[in-house]
Amino acid sequence: MGTRVQQLKVEGRGRPLGLGTRVPRLSWIIESDEPSQVQTAYHVQVASSVDRLQSDNPDLWDSGVVQSDQSVYVPYAGQSLASNTTYWWRVRVRDRHGLFTEWSEPACWSMGLLERSEWLGKWIGTELDPEAILPSPTYLRKEFQTAGPISRAFLYATALGVYELRLNGQRVGGGRFAPGWTDYHTRVQYQTYDVTHLLAEGSNAVGSILGTGWYAGHVGMMGRHIYGTTPRFLMQLMLEYEDGSQEIIVTDETWRMATGPLIYSDMIKGERYDARLEAQGWDQPGFADGAWQPVTCFAPYQGILTAQEDEPIRVMETLQPVKMWRTERGTFIYDLGQNIAGWVRIKLRGEAGQMVAIEHAEMLDTDGTLYTANLRKAVQKDIYILRGGDEEEVYEPRFTYHGFRYVEVAGADDLDEGSLVGCAAYSAMEPAGSFETTDERVNRLYKNIVWGQKGNFFSVPTDCPQRDERLGWTGDAQVFARTASYNMNVAAFFRKYMIDMTDAQRDDGAFPDTAPDAGWSEYKKISSAKWFAPDNAGWGDAGVIIPWTMYLMYGDRRILEDHYEAMKRWVEYLKRNSDGLIRPDYANHADWLSIGEETPKDVLATQYFAYSASLLARIAEVLGRSEDAAAYRQLFQDINAAFVNRFVAEDGTITGDTQTVYVLALAFRMLPEHLAEKAVRNLLKRIEARNWHLSTGFLGVSYLLPVLSDNGHHDLACRLLLTDTFPSWLYSVKHGATTIWERWDGWTEERGFQTPSMNSFNHYSLGSVGEWMYRYLAGIEPDPASPGFRRIRIAPRPCSGLPEVKGSFRSEYGLISTHLRCDESRRELVLKVTVPVNTTAVVSLPGEAQALGGHSAAVGLKPGGQFYEIGSGSYEFVCRYESC
Numbered sequence: 001m002g003t004r005v006q007q008l009k010v011e012g013r014g015r016p017l018g019l020g021t022r023v024p025r026l027s028w029i030i031e032s033d034e035p036s037q038v039q040t041a042y043h044v045q046v047a048s049s050v051d052r053l054q055s056d057n058p059d060l061w062d063s064g065v066v067q068s069d070q071s072v073y074v075p076y077a078g079q080s081l082a083s084n085t086t087y088w089w090r091v092r093v094r095d096r097h098g099l100f101t102e103w104s105e106p107a108c109w110s111m112g113l114l115e116r117s118e119w120l121g122k123w124i125g126t127e128l129d130p131e132a133i134l135p136s137p138t139y140l141r142k143e144f145q146t147a148g149p150i151s152r153a154f155l156y157a158t159a160l161g162v163y164e165l166r167l168n169g170q171r172v173g174g175g176r177f178a179p180g181w182t183d184y185h186t187r188v189q190y191q192t193y194d195v196t197h198l199l200a201e202g203s204n205a206v207g208s209i210l211g212t213g214w215y216a217g218h219v220g221m222m223g224r225h226i227y228g229t230t231p232r233f234l235m236q237l238m239l240e241y242e243d244g245s246q247e248i249i250v251t252d253e254t255w256r257m258a259t260g261p262l263i264y265s266d267m268i269k270g271e272r273y274d275a276r277l278e279a280q281g282w283d284q285p286g287f288a289d290g291a292w293q294p295v296t297c298f299a300p301y302q303g304i305l306t307a308q309e310d311e312p313i314r315v316m317e318t319l320q321p322v323k324m325w326r327t328e329r330g331t332f333i334y335d336l337g338q339n340i341a342g343w344v345r346i347k348l349r350g351e352a353g354q355m356v357a358i359e360h361a362e363m364l365d366t367d368g369t370l371y372t373a374n375l376r377k378a379v380q381k382d383i384y385i386l387r388g389g390d391e392e393e394v395y396e397p398r399f400t401y402h403g404f405r406y407v408e409v410a411g412a413d414d415l416d417e418g419s420l421v422g423c424a425a426y427s428a429m430e431p432a433g434s435f436e437t438t439d440e441r442v443n444r445l446y447k448n449i450v451w452g453q454k455g456n457f458f459s460v461p462t463d464c465p466q467r468d469e470r471l472g473w474t475g476d477a478q479v480f481a482r483t484a485s486y487n488m489n490v491a492a493f494f495r496k497y498m499i500d501m502t503d504a505q506r507d508d509g510a511f512p513d514t515a516p517d518a519g520w521s522e523y524k525k526i527s528s529a530k531w532f533a534p535d536n537a538g539w540g541d542a543g544v545i546i547p548w549t550m551y552l553m554y555g556d557r558r559i560l561e562d563h564y565e566a567m568k569r570w571v572e573y574l575k576r577n578s579d580g581l582i583r584p585d586y587a588n589h590a591d592w593l594s595i596g597e598e599t600p601k602d603v604l605a606t607q608y609f610a611y612s613a614s615l616l617a618r619i620a621e622v623l624g625r626s627e628d629a630a631a632y633r634q635l636f637q638d639i640n641a642a643f644v645n646r647f648v649a650e651d652g653t654i655t656g657d658t659q660t661v662y663v664l665a666l667a668f669r670m671l672p673e674h675l676a677e678k679a680v681r682n683l684l685k686r687i688e689a690r691n692w693h694l695s696t697g698f699l700g701v702s703y704l705l706p707v708l709s710d711n712g713h714h715d716l717a718c719r720l721l722l723t724d725t726f727p728s729w730l731y732s733v734k735h736g737a738t739t740i741w742e743r744w745d746g747w748t749e750e751r752g753f754q755t756p757s758m759n760s761f762n763h764y765s766l767g768s769v770g771e772w773m774y775r776y777l778a779g780i781e782p783d784p785a786s787p788g789f790r791r792i793r794i795a796p797r798p799c800s801g802l803p804e805v806k807g808s809f810r811s812e813y814g815l816i817s818t819h820l821r822c823d824e825s826r827r828e829l830v831l832k833v834t835v836p837v838n839t840t841a842v843v844s845l846p847g848e849a850q851a852l853g854g855h856s857a858a859v860g861l862k863p864g865g866q867f868y869e870i871g872s873g874s875y876e877f878v879c880r881y882e883s884c
């Protein structure tokens with residue numbers, strides 16, 4: 001194979017369309033069968049056509065040979081990029097012997113519409129009756145002629161609402177719920193589609209189905225009309241003919257509208273579809289739309305119109321049911337074997353007008369019926385009315401989704417196992433990690449964590465997919481961000497979410513509880529909980545923690561630059577709103593859903609204040625703002641001093657004396673050494689007092705095991721992981737969980753289901769232990785001094801009870817993997833490691849080690865050390881150890 005360049009990415013995505021940034025960043029992966037291979041120079045070329053590129057005529061940018069080892073996020077530095085244009089690029093690199101690779105295969109990206117003035121269309125739709133609680137989606141259409149053979153056709157579209165785009169009878173793009181969720185008061189994203197292959201010479205028809213979505217439909221428990229009452233749609237189709245001429249088709253008053261078979265389709269309230277009302281061919285040319293109405297044109301949108309930053313939501317997996325049965329009521333219940341977010345695709349036959357109800361739930365109640373008590377005001381029921389006739393009818397809903405494992409179908413004549421599949425829909429993030437051990441329970445826990453992400457990364461990181469909530473809770477997002485980025489590539493997802501966060505930042509600097517805010521900050525004042533805190537410790541801090549996590553995991557410095565001022569305003573806000581650097585005790589959420597222990601809110605809030613200040617100091621350092629860095633380092637020291645003074649006794653007891661107060665003080669390095677040692681002992685006492693069980697809630701839980709492992713108690717961390725008595729991670733696994741539950745006691749043997757008003761079975765927060773599994777068991781960790789896994793720390797720690805652990809992570813440089821096998825009786829371990837090209841790794845082992853065969857000899861490892869510095873390739877070590 002030699003050495004070659006693969007997997008070209010722009011802004012972290014392969015072949016992205018419609019970029020909004022004028023300086024896109026280019027990345028590539030280098031593969032080689034030679035050990036310790038690196039890039040010593042790169043050469044990038046960018047051209048306006050693939051032919052130009054391949055005939056060595058890069059008319060936009062020829063970087064020349066740049067002496068640099070940078071292969072991730074290299075900023076484009078050619079001629080300025082134009083709207084609605086496709087760019088082709090390739091790259092070659094020089095290796096450590098001074099030899100160049102072949103040029104990579106060409107890849108491309110396209111630019112979106114960079115100026116607002118380039119949008120020529122009008123926002124169209126139809127005025128909806130504000131009294132109609134579940135209004136019907138609007139069908140919009142237009143026919144047009146093309147004047148000759150087309151060489152390129154790109155379509156730009158968006159909506160205030162949600163839309164499905166159709167061209168000549170076909171769905172355009174696989175995305176769902178476009179344009180995704182943002183704070184529509186401030187901004188909306190547009191999507192770019194290459195539709196060249198869908199156009200015909202002569203007559204064409206474009207159509208759109210427009211639903212209320214987050215814009216005008218129900219959002220969380222806040223009700224409907226959060227952003228407006230009437231959805232609207234904007235589109236621009238830009239045609240380029242083979243003869244070089246151009247034409248633009250836009251939304252305007254020439255479009256026609258009607259309602260159709262979709263009676264309603266609401267994010268939270270389900271869907272009703274009457275197939276008898278289908279208008280065959282409405283999205284094709286030649287359809288008689290005489291009975292359709294003219295559309296209404298609305299005033300231009302005042303917010304920001306921006307290119308979609310993240311991956312669209314798609315149906316990412318379909319699941320066959322594992323079981324089905326007929327009930328006494330004559331209904332059919334299906335078990336998908338997995339709790340998912342999405343819907344079902346069902347095949348039906350029957351009479352015209354026959355009504356089939358499809359209901360969804362996460363659990364079965366004790367009497368075998370669907371457990372829907374936990375849905376609050378959400379309706380997880382879709383209704384389909386059959387068209388009738390001989391043909392099989394296939395139905396799946398459009399603008400609604402559900403959280404479920406079980407499906408009950410009522411009103412259908414005869415169904416079998418093959419009649420339906422579950423469609424799991426989520427933001428189309430690429431898988432990144434894997435994790436496997438010899439303990440099936442731990443493997444199931446890992447799967448549950450990943451499914452928690454799949455069920456909730458839905459344009460924004462939602463708390464849950466089933467009840468009337470589904471909000472972008474910032475605290476949940478931050479505790480899980482690190483785990484999420486090991487599981488899947490979330491660089492673009494969180495880049496977009498950070499925009500949501502800063503859009504929702506208050507003028508005084510407070511970051512929100514939920515992003516988009518979606519009316520939550522007003523609603524909480526009147527909610528029965530009487531929540532009023534303008535900021536919440538551990539929630540608002542997401543505004544600093546998430547960018548830092550993205551920087552660590554992907555080396556994305558731009559996310560730090562883009563949000564630096566917002567982060568500063570947050571820390572300054574915290575400082576202003578504290579008394580002698582002690583934060584008030586008003587935080588409503590505290591250590592949310594801890595079990596049996598209440599962490600005092602002022603302690604917790606001061607701890608998070610310190611953490612945000614310390615991260616901001618590190619961020620300032622990275623950005624070269626040394627004065628700020630010094631000031632925030634000092635602030636961190638001062639907060640710690642105030643904290644110790646107010647809350648920490650000489651014997652290391654911290655006010656509240658909960659597991660979480662110790663965990664956070666240690667994780668955030670707030671204590672001088674002599675107190676830190678005592679705090680560790682107190683933490684152990686707190687765990688022992690609960691008969692070696694945890695008590696931590698959303699905030700404490702993500703640091704509990706890392707703190708134990710880092711402070712000489714890795715064995716206890718492993719014990720807590722492997723405990724399956726209540727409360728523990730494996731307790732839910734033992735009781736059949738296929739996702740992470742919202743609360744430790746969501747269901748218990750003694751009490752059955754918890755209070756239904758807050759009992760989701762698909763909440764990822766307590767799954768933040770995934771991070772520890774990757775970092776401490778698989779031992780795959782980025783070095784903050786060389787982020788994005790440019791330099792890797794490999795330090796898997798043996799875990800008593802797990803003789804074998806395999807883990808991997810697809811970094812921006814390529815695949816990192818570890819495979820640890822421990823023989824506990826002989827206290828010997830064997831570790832296999834793979835490190836990608838253009839990175840180095842420091843392997844730390846718990847005892848004197850030897851490198852075996854393979855590449856090891858080639859890089860001249862010395863036997864007998866505990867630390868090895870290695871370059872790319874595959875290695876194997878044996879090591880005798882005393883403890884870990």
Ligand code: BGC
Pocket residue numbers: 463464469473475476588589592763
């Ligand atoms: C949500 C949580 C969220 C919390 C804040 C709940 O209703 O489901 O995940 O973080 O409120 O206290």
